[in-house]
Amino acid sequence: MGGRAAEQLRTATRILATRIDVGATMNQPISTTPFHWFVRGAMVGILLSGALNAVSYFFRSERWGNLLGTTPGHREALGFPCQLWENGNAYGGFFIDPLALLANAAFAMVVAAVCGWIMLRYQAQLTRLVVELEQLANAESSFHSFRFSLRGLLVATCLAGIFAAGLHHALARRPEVLGVIYLFGPWILVLVALLPMGMSWQQRVVVLIPSVLLLMVAAVALGHFLKPGIEFDKVLLGIFICWTPQCVLAAVGLTAALIYESSRSDRTETPHGD
Numbered sequence: 001m002g003g004r005a006a007e008q009l010r011t012a013t014r015i016l017a018t019r020i021d022v023g024a025t026m027n028q029p030i031s032t033t034p035f036h037w038f039v040r041g042a043m044v045g046i047l048l049s050g051a052l053n054a055v056s057y058f059f060r061s062e063r064w065g066n067l068l069g070t071t072p073g074h075r076e077a078l079g080f081p082c083q084l085w086e087n088g089n090a091y092g093g094f095f096i097d098p099l100a101l102l103a104n105a106a107f108a109m110v111v112a113a114v115c116g117w118i119m120l121r122y123q124a125q126l127t128r129l130v131v132e133l134e135q136l137a138n139a140e141s142s143f144h145s146f147r148f149s150l151r152g153l154l155v156a157t158c159l160a161g162i163f164a165a166g167l168h169h170a171l172a173r174r175p176e177v178l179g180v181i182y183l184f185g186p187w188i189l190v191l192v193a194l195l196p197m198g199m200s201w202q203q204r205v206v207v208l209i210p211s212v213l214l215l216m217v218a219a220v221a222l223g224h225f226l227k228p229g230i231e232f233d234k235v236l237l238g239i240f241i242c243w244t245p246q247c248v249l250a251a252v253g254l255t256a257a258l259i260y261e262s263s264r265s266d267r268t269e270t271p272h273g274d
Contacts (some may be wrong), residue, residue: 032127034120041119044252045112049080052250053104054241056080064251067182067238068175068231069223078241079108127264173226176237181219186250188213 057078058064058161065076066087076087082100089098119126216239223230 021037025150032123032130037119037123037126038116041116042112044119044248044255045110047244047248048115048252049104049111050207050240051079051086052080053247054244057241067234067241069228069234070175070227079104105206175226178219178222178226178230180236181215181222182238185215185219185239186243186246202214 049056057076060077060079060083062075063071064074066072068076077083078085079097079100082103083097084100084104085096141150190206193204216236218236219239220232221237224232
């Protein structure tokens with residue numbers, strides 16, 4: 001079985017490496033070497049460690065902290081596995097605990113190495129998935145031009161209604177609008193990126209990046225005009241705490257689901273006599 005997996009990996013890599021997208025420079029295939037898969041896994045591990053640090057805010061802080069500026073008397077702290085930061089503690093001018101930073105960084109490196117090894121373990125399935133997704137994207141882009149579907153227009157209408165309601169409450173300086181950005185910001189951004197049909201994933205990333213920046217600017221501006229106002233760095237802290245775990249869980253869950261489906265299809269297609 002190990003020889004078959006290696007042969008499948010070489011075949012899939014060869015197919016992906018030799019595929020040429022004529023007239024579509026945005027659709028270049030991604031690299032699928034073992035080194036690149038390990039680096040991707042390591043990045044997932046680092047993001048996972050960041051998500052654990054973000055979630056720790058709700059456990060180390062008093063009654064969910066003070067992200068909306070409505071409970072200034074609550075204690076705030078975060079850090080996993082060691083407490084890294086506490087509101088009001090200057091840590092000798094460093095503003096974070098240096099020893100805790102080293103401990104947490106070492107933990108993150110261990111998690112990154114484990115995730116990189118997992119990516120290497122499943123690189124054959126992942127490479128084949130990349131080939132299939134690239135082929136599916138090319139097939140869809142061949143038959144669909146850039147357009148909006150009826151479902152996309154319905155979602156766009158709902159987003160416009162949410163935006164109008166949020167703008168109304170934002171002008172009234174309501175902290176609940178900032179809470180909506182904290183809790184649902186990633187999902188709103190994904191909906192915005194998925195609205196157009198006939199676009200490659202690279203083009204959707206181009207749509208997503210400025211949308212992220214605009215939503216972050218809107219959150220900072222809203223925090224500034226609230227009564228009492230929320231400082232710039234406090235809003236960014238709230239975005240980190242609320243957005244990072246959602247994004248990591250979505251990415252890890254999607255990757256795990258794809259690997260599971262690929263493994264199940266392999267077991268289904270493999271004869272019992274092998």
